[in-house]
Amino acid sequence: MPFFRRADYTSGITDFLTQLKADKPTLEAEQRQGRAIWWDKKVDRSAQQDFGDAKVAQKPYVYQTSGHPNSK
Helix, strand or coil: CCCCCCCCCCCHHHHHHHHHHHHCCCHHHHHHHHHHHHCCCCCCHHHHHHHHHCCCCCCCCCCCCCCCCCCC
């Protein structure tokens, strides 16, 4: 053992998470299941391409109309 070795330290958050996982062993599986609902999706590349092609370019100043008296 090294001469200047410090005692093992765990933060309060680490202790809390360790205790939470010990109390509820199904927690990580539930997290994976929840993630699969919202995030783990297959991407339809052709639909993405269609959405990109359908975009209309926005004017630099969207509130200015062509009917304004000072516009030319």
